[in-house]
Amino acid sequence: MTATQKILELNAFDMDDTGCLDPATAALVARRKRTFGPTSMLFYERPLNLVRGEGVWLIDADGSRYLDAYNNVPSVGHCHPRVVEAVNRQMATLNTHSRYLTDIVYTYSERLLATYPAALSNIVYTCTGSEGVDLALRIARTATGGEGLIATANAYHGNTAAVTEVSPSSATTQARSPNVFLVAAPDTYRQNAAEAVARFNADVKAAIAAMQAHGINLAAFIADSILSSDGVYPAVPGYLKETADIVRAAGGLYIADEVQPGFGRTGEAMWGFLRHGLTPDLVVMGKPMGNGFPIGGVVVKPDLLEVFGSQNGYFNTFGGNPVAAAAGLAVLETIEAEYLQENARTTGAYLAERLAALSGRHEAIGDVRNAGLYVGVEIVKDQTSREPDEVATTAIVNGMRERNVLIGTAGKFGNVLKIRPPLCFNRDNADTLAAALSDALAAHSDRQRR
Amino acid sequence: MTATQKILELNAFDMDDTGCLDPATAALVARRKRTFGPTSMLFYERPLNLVRGEGVWLIDADGSRYLDAYNNVPSVGHCHPRVVEAVNRQMATLNTHSRYLTDIVYTYSERLLATYPAALSNIVYTCTGSEGVDLALRIARTATGGEGLIATANAYHGNTAAVTEVSPSSATTQARSPNVFLVAAPDTYRQNAAEAVARFNADVKAAIAAMQAHGINLAAFIADSILSSDGVYPAVPGYLKETADIVRAAGGLYIADEVQPGFGRTGEAMWGFLRHGLTPDLVVMGKPMGNGFPIGGVVVKPDLLEVFGSQNGYFNTFGGNPVAAAAGLAVLETIEAEYLQENARTTGAYLAERLAALSGRHEAIGDVRNAGLYVGVEIVKDQTSREPDEVATTAIVNGMRERNVLIGTAGKFGNVLKIRPPLCFNRDNADTLAAALSDALAAHSDRQRR
Numbered sequence: 001m002t003a004t005q006k007i008l009e010l011n012a013f014d015m016d017d018t019g020c021l022d023p024a025t026a027a028l029v030a031r032r033k034r035t036f037g038p039t040s041m042l043f044y045e046r047p048l049n050l051v052r053g054e055g056v057w058l059i060d061a062d063g064s065r066y067l068d069a070y071n072n073v074p075s076v077g078h079c080h081p082r083v084v085e086a087v088n089r090q091m092a093t094l095n096t097h098s099r100y101l102t103d104i105v106y107t108y109s110e111r112l113l114a115t116y117p118a119a120l121s122n123i124v125y126t127c128t129g130s131e132g133v134d135l136a137l138r139i140a141r142t143a144t145g146g147e148g149l150i151a152t153a154n155a156y157h158g159n160t161a162a163v164t165e166v167s168p169s170s171a172t173t174q175a176r177s178p179n180v181f182l183v184a185a186p187d188t189y190r191q192n193a194a195e196a197v198a199r200f201n202a203d204v205k206a207a208i209a210a211m212q213a214h215g216i217n218l219a220a221f222i223a224d225s226i227l228s229s230d231g232v233y234p235a236v237p238g239y240l241k242e243t244a245d246i247v248r249a250a251g252g253l254y255i256a257d258e259v260q261p262g263f264g265r266t267g268e269a270m271w272g273f274l275r276h277g278l279t280p281d282l283v284v285m286g287k288p289m290g291n292g293f294p295i296g297g298v299v300v301k302p303d304l305l306e307v308f309g310s311q312n313g314y315f316n317t318f319g320g321n322p323v324a325a326a327a328g329l330a331v332l333e334t335i336e337a338e339y340l341q342e343n344a345r346t347t348g349a350y351l352a353e354r355l356a357a358l359s360g361r362h363e364a365i366g367d368v369r370n371a372g373l374y375v376g377v378e379i380v381k382d383q384t385s386r387e388p389d390e391v392a393t394t395a396i397v398n399g400m401r402e403r404n405v406l407i408g409t410a411g412k413f414g415n416v417l418k419i420r421p422p423l424c425f426n427r428d429n430a431d432t433l434a435a436a437l438s439d440a441l442a443a444h445s446d447r448q449r450r
Numbered sequence: 451m452t453a454t455q456k457i458l459e460l461n462a463f464d465m466d467d468t469g470c471l472d473p474a475t476a477a478l479v480a481r482r483k484r485t486f487g488p489t490s491m492l493f494y495e496r497p498l499n500l501v502r503g504e505g506v507w508l509i510d511a512d513g514s515r516y517l518d519a520y521n522n523v524p525s526v527g528h529c530h531p532r533v534v535e536a537v538n539r540q541m542a543t544l545n546t547h548s549r550y551l552t553d554i555v556y557t558y559s560e561r562l563l564a565t566y567p568a569a570l571s572n573i574v575y576t577c578t579g580s581e582g583v584d585l586a587l588r589i590a591r592t593a594t595g596g597e598g599l600i601a602t603a604n605a606y607h608g609n610t611a612a613v614t615e616v617s618p619s620s621a622t623t624q625a626r627s628p629n630v631f632l633v634a635a636p637d638t639y640r641q642n643a644a645e646a647v648a649r650f651n652a653d654v655k656a657a658i659a660a661m662q663a664h665g666i667n668l669a670a671f672i673a674d675s676i677l678s679s680d681g682v683y684p685a686v687p688g689y690l691k692e693t694a695d696i697v698r699a700a701g702g703l704y705i706a707d708e709v710q711p712g713f714g715r716t717g718e719a720m721w722g723f724l725r726h727g728l729t730p731d732l733v734v735m736g737k738p739m740g741n742g743f744p745i746g747g748v749v750v751k752p753d754l755l756e757v758f759g760s761q762n763g764y765f766n767t768f769g770g771n772p773v774a775a776a777a778g779l780a781v782l783e784t785i786e787a788e789y790l791q792e793n794a795r796t797t798g799a800y801l802a803e804r805l806a807a808l809s810g811r812h813e814a815i816g817d818v819r820n821a822g823l824y825v826g827v828e829i830v831k832d833q834t835s836r837e838p839d840e841v842a843t844t845a846i847v848n849g850m851r852e853r854n855v856l857i858g859t860a861g862k863f864g865n866v867l868k869i870r871p872p873l874c875f876n877r878d879n880a881d882t883l884a885a886a887l888s889d890a891l892a893a894h895s896d897r898q899r900r
Contacts, residue, residue, distance in 0.1 A: 010464070025551065025638070028551045029551065031556040031559075031560065032556055033550065034560075034571070034859040035556055035559035035560060035563060035571075035572065035756045036548075036559070036572065036573065036574070036757060037572040037574075037752055037756060038756065038759075038772075039755065039756060039758075039759025040548070040574075040759065041549065041765070042549055042550070042551065043549040043550065047550065048550045048551060049546055049549050049550070049551040049553075050546060050550045050551065050552055051543075051544060051546045051552075051553075052543055052544050053543075053545065053546060058544075058546070058550075071546065071547075073546075073767060074546070075672060075767075076543070076544065077546070078545070079541065079542055079543065079545065081542075084538070084541045084542045086540055087537070088534070088538040088541065089535070089540070090533045091529065091533075091537055091538070091742075092529055092531075092534045093501075093502055093503075093527065094500060094501060094502050094503045094529070094631075095503065095524065095528070095742040096500060096503060096508070096521065096523075096524070096528075096530070096742075097489065097521075097523070098486075098490070099492055100492070100493065100497065100498045100499070100500045100508075101475065101478045101482065101492065101498060101499040101500065102499075102500055102501075102736065103478065103499075103501075106478065106481040106482055106485055108483075109481075109485035109486070109802065110481065110485060119820055120486070122485065122486065122487040123485055123486065124486070124487075124490070126583065126769060127577040127578050127581075127744045128577050128578075128767065129767070130581065130766070131577075131578065131609070131610065132579065134584075134610045134611055135609075137611065138575060138611050142624075157767055159581070159585075159765065160581065160584045160610045161584055161587065161588050161610070161611070161612035162610065162611035162612060164588075164762075170762070170763050171762065171763040172761065172763065173761040173762070174592075174761075174762070179882055191871065200831075207804065269556045277597075280637065285592075286767070292541075292545040292546075292771065292773070293541075293773075294744040294768040294774075295559055295744075296576045302487055305487045305489065306487060306488065306489060308489075308749075309487060309488070309489025309490065310489060311619065311622065311623040311624070312614075312620070312622045312623070312624065313491075313620050313622065314609055314710070315491070315609065316580070316609055317523060317576070317578065317579070317736070317737060318523075318577070318742070318744040319743075320486075320743065323742070323743075324744075352633075358700040370512065371517055374734075389592060400773075407798070426719075442502070443894075
């Protein structure tokens with residue numbers, strides 16, 4: 001895949017196409033281009049110039065309100081007062097690193113670890129999911145002595161040099177590392193679900209065999225349990241338990257990337273791996289952990305951390321600072337106080353139902369898949385051929401933006417609508433989204449027919 | 451060097467030695483051990499239990515006040531009201547990622563880039579210095595097509611897998627990458643300064659030759675211009691300009707790691723590389739950039755970024771968010787409004803003078819080196835042999851802590867007192883530090899004699 005194709009799929013603004021913009025937006029684009037360079041990407045054919053956020057809403061410089069069904073970082077809602085207040089109080093009191101004792105950091109750690117299976121009892125804080133995956137790979141490689149990694153074929157796990165190796169969905173001309181082996185996500189839309197997941201686990205076995213044939217020892221398998229960037233495949237929970245068994249039988253570790261499914265988004269569980277009835281060896285958290293305050297972390301079995309720690313110093317300057325802990329604690333409290341996991345389950349189901357109901361009227365809707373408030377809608381040329389339609393997908397995402405609803409794209413063909421709103425999204429919001437999607441689909445078909 | 455030796459040098463608390471602690475502190479240590487594991491390091495023989503910070507002061511749970519002469523993250527002072535207020539205002543207004551336009555992010559970028567030479571006109575935001583160095587290495591390798599890197603022998607540049615390869619001061623049993631070549635810092639204490647820097651540049655040339663002999667092409671040279679973790683060598687500004695010329699003649703790039711010397715700390719300039727009269731190809735920022743709000747970045751020549759960006763997607767979820775920009779802007783404004791660079795220059799000179807004056811009375815003080823408020827004090831067995839005394843150094847750092855002054859250690863022998871207070875440190879604070887050091891040195895000699 002070329003970078004240009006990738007940019008098309010990712011729904012990028014053409015930085016030279018400023019003619020369609022109002023003067024204020026065009027001026028901001030020019031300032032961005034001067035400071036960030038021309039290759040830094042903006043979303044949408046007409047980029048958004050944002051000035052405010054609250055709950056599920058983003059507001060632009062003209063006062064227009066956009067229903068945010070894309071952003072999973074402000075997971076408890078944009079500018080949630082409880083998080084804002086907690087961060088402000090701690091910022092004004094103490095903000096330092098983890099070489100000193102600070103009570104709030106252990107209070108948060110205990111509260112967070114209590115949501116995990118007992119075997120996962122240690123945490124190392126980072127500032128981002130990328131740093132977390134980078135560290136998890138280092139721990140896995142040190143603890144196993146292996147170098148080999150297995151990831152899904154269109155995974156995204158982050159942006160460091162090491163993590164980019166297991167992030168094939170990152171557009172890059174860099175040659176793939178010989179230590180990384182890829183397996184295709186189970187395509188539960190084009191295959192029988194049971195066959196798709198059986199094929200997936202057969203592929204994992206084959207990857208291990210190929211690795212061993214090259215003299216490479218397995219360190220770890222890594223996956224996001226709803227395979228977000230592979231195209232959102234939450235269905236058939238349970239098969240990743242078998243994957244973990246296969247990986248462990250070959251001496252490898254199981255790394256769960258919970259940056260996307262974690263913190264209640266799937267509705268059924270606090271963590272995506274719990275839906276599969278498995279206990280990973282390492283878990284990485286990021287994005288929604290501080291509702292936008294930069295915090296990430298690795299939860300790990302103590303024996304693995306001890307092996308790593310006895311052989312390596314690891315210090316993260318901002319990792320586990322008291323302000324990050326205050327933000328994280330406020331997020332956990334809000335998820336609980338506002339029943340956000342339960343809301344993700346019920347509103348997610350309602351939204352998926354409303355979107356599935358559109359498939360009768362709209363031939364382009366091939367499949368609607370969800371776990372809680374992570375919804376993927378597969379856009380196809382027609383429901384018989386099931387042929388991916390990435391051009392329509394980009395048109396629909398932009399059509400939604402023109403109708404003041406923000407969503408994105410995913411999947412190896414870039415033809416899956418990625419819908420993952422803040423967890424305070426309600427039924428009214430779901431109705432608004434469904435109506436806008438129906439309208440955008442109809443407008444797109446009309447244009448096609450003309 | 452074994453991990454144990456390293457821990458000794460790094461002034462670590464022995465996690466099993468809780469007998470000396472008051473019950474409240476011992477309880478916190480137990481909670482930390484349960485959540486962070488036993489290999490996560492705390493400073494000092496008696497760790498600090500902190501509850502508050504203001505200006506140059508840190509306050510513990512008993513209300514004791516510690517003069518902070520160690521922490522360079524809260525560079526404009528702990529909990530500076532201007533930064534707290536800016537973060538709070540932006541947190542309550544809008545916090546999102548860089549795929550949308552947000553005015554404050556470009557305002558900050560323009561203000562920050564205005565402090566750089568004109569050739570360095572693009573910025574990529576990250577959340578940490580580690581992420582910044584990781585990205586800078588990726589850009590350098592993509593732009594040059596080379597893999598080879600040169601770093602200083604006891605450098606620390608961060609914690610990702612790739613950055614750990616150029617951070618030999620990280621305790622690790624991991625084998626050194628064959629692509630990384632090391633050069634010893636110029637020891638201006640044990641050698642004539644001019645000879646020391648000439649030797650340094652000869653070593654860089656030799657490293658390039660060795661690399662080429664192994665068929666490896668040079669990508670970049672990376673250094674922190676005051677060689678902080680190598681032992682603080684700010685003297686003889688100018689020699690790194692010659693290093694840059696040597697590196698470029700071999701097709702490589704010069705990466706300035708400004709995480710430590712940047713943002714006015716050296717007093718003489720906003721950026722450490724400016725003291726050397728050189729313009730790097732890439733500059734990495736971190737620690738003090740947001741006064742504790744996690745933000746980092748890479749400033750880069752546009753042609754290099756364009757080559758990288760045309761071949762690689764790069765997105766950093768929290769990087770360049772409007773709250774980070776608000777924090778960064780408040781830091782720049784405070785440095786200017788409170789004349790902190792000027793204060794670093796004058797108070798740094800005063801402090802260095804006071805400490806140098808102690809060498810007449812204290813045989814252990816071998817050398818005092820500084821640029822602004824980055825001061826290194828070399829602790830030796832005696833001033834004639836100049837033999838490093840890492841045991842005395844650890845004792846003195848702990849003696850200072852018992853006298854309510856916080857400093858750390860650096861250098862390949864762990865025998866350099868690392869003194870880098872917030873930039874609002876004043877002459878009174880310098881007097882307090884000097885008096886405590888004199889006292890701690892005397893107490894240590896007394897113990898040695900007994």
